Amino acid sequence: MDPRAQDVLLCDLCETDPLQYLCEHCDINLCTNCVSKHLSDSSKKHKIAPYHLHRKFTPKFSKCLKHADKDCELYCESCHIPVCSTCISSGKHKGHDISDILEKLGSKKQRIEKDLEELEKKIYPRYTEISSAVQTEKAEAQTNYGKLATTADQQGEVWHREVTDIVNKRKADIVETKTKHLSLLDKQADEITHRMTEINQAILEMKNILDTNDISLTSTYKSRNNEFNKLPPTIKVTLPSLSTPTINTEKLNEMFGLLTSLSVTTVKPLLAEPRLTAAIDTGYEYLHSVSCLSEDQVWTCGDNKTMKLLNLQSKLLTSIKTKSGNTPIDIAVTQDGYLVYTDSWNNTVNLIKNKKIQTVIRLQGWRPRNVCCTTGNDLLVTMTSDDLKQSKVVRYSGSTETQSIQFDDQGRPLYSSGGIKYLSENRNLDICVADWDASAVVVVNQSGKLRFRYTGHPSNTEQSFYPYGITTDSQSHILTADRYNHRIHILDQDGQFLRYIHCDLERPVGLCVDIKDNLFVAEWGTVKVKKIQYL
Structure with a gap:
């Protein structure tokens, strides 16, 4: 069992779910589900705020790898590692910039909170928009390819038995093009979903760092926001069309009309910040x-x-x-x-x-x-x-x-x-x-x-x-x-x-x-x- 699970704080009302919020006026800890229940008491004033902004900070110092009885209360800016006072006095870090580990932790947590806010409020919603647009385009593609197939059927009825073979050939072309088109969109959707999963995982990891106050986890945190800020390019597809010329039995194949090829253009989105x-x-x-x-x-x-x-x-x-x-x-x-x-x-x-x-x-x-x-x-x-x-x-x-x-x-x-x-x-x-x-x-x-x-x-x-x-x-x-x-x-x-x-x-x-x-x-x-x- 993860020992950090013992540190989970529970909601003061239901006493079962982890707390997420704090009512500043009532000084009561609440889970997400109990917030509305607490606010229903209109006889009191309430002010709900995220709990992590108000929780008391209890540092958990990591033990020094060189001196097991010492806590790492300092941070070597040159070596980028937590160190204890004995490490410093030993001269190993002579000439290095040394800072207080709590100050370093504070700046790291500020960066994490900033990254978390950017991921949740800016980056992830943009991925959601792109994902929604792809799904909409897939639905429109399905509709349009259906219309193409219907057009081919209608022409086949007019041309009767002489054009049956051509109709089947054209429908096969449509299915093949549709498959390529949807394959492109599926691939893009999979890439976006994968990236969204990575972002969700990063969000969970950052929240875990913020909730545990684990200095070891915090000091090793590396931001991936620059990576996630590079939004995937979208593709712009020009849908094929099927022409419907006048019947000429001498040139059935030519006059039935050819399905245009799938035209794919990469659309580059604007960066949120140049x-x-x-x-x-x-x-x-x-x-x-x-x-x-x-x-x-x-x-x-x-x-x-x-x-x-x-x-x-x-x-x-x-x-x-x-x-x-x-x-x-x-x-x-x-x-x-x-x-x-x-x-x-x-x-x-x-x-x-x-x-x-x-x-x-x-x-x-x-x-x-x-x-x-x-x-x-x-x-x-x-x-x-x-x-x-x-x-x-x-x-x-x-x-x-x-x-x-x-x-x-x-x-x-x-x-x-x-x-x-x-x-x-x-x-x-x-x-x-x-x-x-x-x-x-x-x-x-x-x-x-x-x-x-x-x-x-x-x-x-x-x-x-x-x-x-x-x-x-x-x-x-x-x-x-x-x-x-x-x-x-x-x-x-x-x-x-x-x-x-x-x-x-x-x-x-x-x-x-x-x-x-x-x-x-x-x-x-x-x-x-x-x-x-x-x-």
Whole structure:
């Protein structure tokens, strides 16, 4: 029998169940079931609180392994073990940081209580939501696959005996696809259930530590909350469909319709709290832009003519000066890994390949501002007229202009007349522009038709919104730098606000994401590039 079971305190009312609560006014200990019974006495005032917040602390010191007659009343911070006074006086821990074991126990218990609260109130409920969503999706999948089967039956009745073999074949395809789909969902549900079980076990272990005051258990406690905070990715499945063409007996198999394949996309949830994972010192006086070459290498440009390639340890890997000696306005990295920069002073867009600079675009009457590279390896360039009265976005394939976006369907300008206009192409091929002077993110579709304008969080009426840098990720999120409010806005592909990223940012300007959706933020004044994990 576990000797700790002898220490279980029972409810003062039923005297059978372990106590969980305390009525502070009545000074009576209660189990969960007896709380409502006690509160039913309305003749008295009651205040119910968790018992563990009020119980008296009676320390149970562990015996020293070296000196059996001594209690371990101290803690060696250097060795991370409880020790007795004789151990200290023996000189074995000379020069080590020594603290009182009760102080150490107190800080450990505070961490456990914090972790426990986070697990119970934040992490576990989110797993519950995900689990519920998976079960709902499974039910919807069952319904939809049933509808597909019914459609196949109805077509089979119309086509009679000539199409019987095809009907059976299609139904078999449906069953096979359904099996794959449900197998994917079952696998995800099993993974979530397993993780929930682990969390429940961790909760029970922490509660046990808190209830027993066992110093040995407490001192060896290691938090797993960071592990549990990494929520499992969900999968997004595009359901197959069955087409119903007109009957043609000469082409029965082709015209009956084919079942589309199962399309599975991994959906990455947003982290509850974004994490800063690296900070790169760039060495500029002021920093303007950042563009990812890889997960650990970024190109930067600032207030001088030199563009720098840096790693996460702030080591300078390569530096290149502009062809004209002017300060570049913006930079971008092509799909092939080459650097592109805009030079507003001589109206050019330039490509750097093998450290050689080639002018690929030379403008007349217009000044290039910001630039991005598309998934199709085109260049999108924002530009303003020489008189600063017009702005537009132009697409280039190589040096050839293939598209110009300037007005909406009513002939009104889409963008403000001048100023900074960082831009990015979304995964759905929308073109997203952070229009500083208009205090708006302006999003048009691939053909240049206006989809929406985002002018800041609807509930925020006190702080001005001036979007600066902008980027998009694999989930088609739109991220834009709110420079003077020191934060990043995350929107979905339809312009709905999802959340802010703060991470102690200071005047964020340029943004980019790498292939793993890590966010890189260029800070104007600190001249640091911060790497942030938010998915």
